[in-house]
Ligand SMILES: Nc1ncnc2c1ncn2[C@@H]1O[C@H](COP(=O)(O)OP(=O)(O)OP(=O)(O)O)[C@@H](O)[C@H]1O
C-alpha cells in the first residue's frame with residue numbers, strides 16, 4: 001500500500017515513458033493503476049500481429065495502428081479521468097528536445113535498441129531529469145536508475161557490441177548453422193534484393209580465384225529476357241555449385257576441414273519441376289510455403305524441399321514484389337524473406353555437412369529472437385514504477401538497480417543492487433576527452449562524420465569545431481552558403497580542411513539536440529590494418545579496448561566471447577570497486593555473448609536494435625553496501 005506521501009507525489013507528477021511495446025504496455029497499465037495522472041508516451045511503431053501475444057493492450061483489430069495511441073486509449077478505458085498524451089513519433093525527432101524533457105519529473109524507458117537509449121540518456125542528462133532504464137531478454141530482466149551526478153549514466157559502462165563473425169567464416173568456411181544464416185541474410189539476400197550500392201562480400205573470394213571480375217559482377221543481375229525460373233536456377237547453381245567448386249580449388253583451406261559438396265539444381269530437382277500457383281496466405285502475405293503446400297513451420301525440409309522453396313521464394317519476389325527489389329533489408333516479420341533465407345541457409349548447410357533446421361528455428365536465429373516472456377516484462381514494469389516513485393520522493397538512499405534472474409541466486413529471483421557512482425572517465429557524463437588515431441592526409445571529414453561521430457558517438461545533429469572555426473554542422477536553419485561550405489568540407493581530407501586537422505588537433509564535437517559535447521584528441525597514423533581496423537581509424541578512450549589490449553586477444557574464430565572492454569575499474573556508489581570485465585562477462589544482449597574484438601573483418605549476426613541487457617555475475621560486489629549515496 002502506498003503511503004499518503006507517495007500518493008501525493010505520484011498524483012502531482014508528470015512522467016514520460018518511451019516505448020509502448022512489451023515492457024511499455026505493462027508499464028502504462030501499472031502507472032495508471034498506481035495513481036499516476038499525467039503520463040506521456042512516445043512510440044514510433046505500429047502494432048504487428050507478432051506483438052499481440054504479450055502486448056496485451058492491443059487486439060487483432062489494432063494491427064497497423066499506432067502503438068502509443070492504442071495503448072493510451074486502452075488504458076483510458078481503465079482510468080478515464082487521467083491524462084495520457086500519446087506521440088506516434090521517434091524519440092529522436094527534434095520536437096523532443098531538452099526543453100521538452102525538462103517538463104517531466106522522471107523518464108522511463110521501455111525501448112529495444114541502443115541508439116534510442118543513448119539518445120534518451122543524453123537528453124535526460126542535459127535536462128537534469130532522472131531516467132529509469134529497463135530491458136528484458138526472455139527470463140532475464142534489469143531495471144537501472146540514472147540520476148545525473150548521483151549514479152552512473154546509461155553510457156558509463158560500454159555496452160556489448162552485437163556478436164560478429166569473421167568474414168572468411170561466413171563466406172568460405174561455415175561450421176555452424178548460424179554461419180549459414182548470416183551468409184543467407186547478410187550476403188545472398190542483401191545481394192539479390194537489397195541496395196545494389198552496398199558493399200557485399202559475396203563472391204569476393206570466388207572472384208579472387210579464377211573467375212573474371214566481370215562474370216562475378218554480373219552474375220546476380222537478372223539478364224534481359226531471362227525467364228525467372230532460369231534466373232533462379234542460375235543463381236542457385238552459381239552460389240551452391242560453382243562457388244563451392246571454386247572454393248574447393250583452394251586446397252590449403254581444406255587441409256584440416258571437411259570439404260563442402262557442390263550442389264547443382266539439376267541434381268536435386270528435375271528440370272521444369274518448379275511450380276508456382278501464386279498462393280497467398282490468409283494474412284495476405286505472399287508465401288513460397290503456401291504456394292508449395294508446405295504447412296508446418298516446425299518441419300525440417302529435405303534438400304529438395306529447400307531447393308523448391310528457394311526457387312519459389314525468389315520467383316515470388318520478382319513476380320509479386322518487384323518494387324521491393326533493390327530496397328530490402330532482411331526483416332524477421334517478412335514471411336517470404338524468412339522462407340528464402342531459411343531455404344538458402346539449409347542448402348548451404350547441406351553442402352557443408354551442417355544439420356538443417358526448420359523455418360521456425362531458422363527464423364529465431366535470423367531474427368535473433370529470444371522469445372519474450374510476458375511475466376518478465378510485467379515484473380520489470382513493476383520495478384520501474386517502484387524506482388520512479390523513489391525518484392519522486394527524492395529517496396536517493398534507496399535507489400536500486402534490480403536484476404531479474406532466471407535461476408534463484410541466494411534464493412532470490414530479484415537481485416537488487418546499489419547504483420554505481422558516475423564513471424569519472426565516461427565521455428558522456430564526465431568531460432573526459434577521447435582520442436582518435438586517423439590518417440589525417442587520407443581520411444575525409446565525411447569518413448570521420450559517418451564512422452565516428454554518427455556511429456560511435458551516436459550523434460544526430462553534430463557540430464564539429466576546431467578552435468573557433470566550425471568545420472561541419474547539421475541543422476534546419478543553416479543558410480545555403482553554409483550548407484555549401486560544409487558539404488565541400490565533407491569531401492576534403494582532414495589535413496586540407498580550412499582549419500587543418502593534424503596530429504595534436506583537439507576537435508570539439510557537439511550535438512545540438514542532445515546538448516551533449518565531447519572533445520577528441522587527433523593522432524595521425526599512417527597505416528591501418530584493413531581486416532582489424534576496417535574503419536581506417538581507431539577511437540579510444542572510453543568506447544573501445546586499447547590497441548595494447550587487442551594484441552593479446554585470442555585470434556578470432558568468431559566464437560570466443562573475449563570482451564571488448566578496457567580493463568578499467570569503476571566504483572559503485574557504495575565505494576566498492578568492480579572490474580568492468582567482471583561485470584560484463586555475463587553480459588547478455590540476446591544471450592549470445594559479446595563481440596569478438598578479433599582479427600578479421602566481421603559480419604554482424606545481430607541487428608542493431610537488440611536489447612542490451614547487462615547482467616552481472618559478480619553478485620557480491622553489486623549488492624554489498626559500504627557507503628550510502
Ligand atoms: N527511437 C524510438 N522512438 C520511439 N519508439 C521507439 C524507438 N525505438 C524503439 N521504440 C519502441 O520501443 C518499443 C520496444 O518494444 P519491444 O521491445 O516489445 O519491441 P517490439 O518491436 O514491440 O517487439 P518485437 O521487436 O519483439 O517484434 C517498440 O514499440 C518500438 O517501437
Ligand SMILES: [Zn+2]
Nearest residue numbers: 153156426429
Ligand atoms: Zn556516464
